[in-house]
Amino acid sequence: MLDFAEARRNMVENQLRPSRIDDPRLLAAMGEVPRELFLPKPLRGVAYSDDDIELDHGHFLLEPLALAKMLQVAQLRSDEVALVIGCSTGYAAAVMARLAATVFLLVEPDEDVTALDRLLNELGCANVLIQRGPLREGLPSQAPFDAILLPGTVREVPAALREQLGDGGRLVTVVSDRHAGRVTLFSKVGGAIGRRTPFDAGTPELVALRPEPRFVF
Template structure:
């Protein structure tokens, strides 16, 4: 039987701390949230491996982001205790659970209704009371609760839709890994009165969020 508490501690010490993650609140959150609860039973034994974990193999396969990249991306967002956060592509809810320990309120947005229902049930079972999961198109965001202090993109994207840009309050942040599927860069975007701009932060290569993949072009 897997000792999940030991696996969780090993994840924090060997994957998170050693990769320049120094935010004590984030480290404590990842040490507390039972990652194994957010993956299929058949994959719980590998829930703490430093790789993307398949959580749904339907028409659009979904993955739980690898711990190292996840931690660095959350740290990049610099989430405060009173922030309102939109978690785009929350999957089974692991990211929402971690973010809920850092922010005031978290809205988890998931396009797969089955995953959204599963996420909501797991968060409720774990006693998370400052987060809600809603089902809807990821690129559309969730305007009903906007503007957000932080938007967290839970997978690789080719670009950030203007729809999401407009749901960030002034001086708010959006973090995402942008790329083409071969290589990617984590970026921090800021919305200001002058517009929406971003800067590169670190190299990362994770799975695409559904609907954000590169559009194939025809070659004649």
């Protein structure tokens, strides 16, 4: 029988640390959260592989290193409020729950989150608050946010999400031009938003955040 606790330790020591993930709070969080519980039982044996895990309906569980890179760039603090969009499994939110004060997890309006809500409570993630709504619109009723995470690839970040950052806020995702993807950090200072791209990354696309079609007459 697979020892999941040992698999978590191996993930931290063999996947994360050698790839310059060195934030001790982040390493501890990813070493504590039982990643396998966020997957259907038939897939739990591959929970700690260094690959993205495809699920039904275009959903996926992001590979550990890609998520760790994004969270390390986000630099979440224990007194901050964060929003995560596009994480249908809830795993990223559970990790973030150990790094921030409050984490809002935005899911599609018709998504059944009964089991996920129960799991998060069992894991002591009472500071994760699940909300429903169109992903592209974010969660303006709870804005501004100190950090927003889009754990996957987008072609562009919807303007509505950038506008929901507070001063000093950060939005992290992978932005792709269809040829290469890069972990991209958007930072808001004094009303202006800057960006930098500290890492290359290839992750599945967040289909719900695709740009709306533009009509040319």
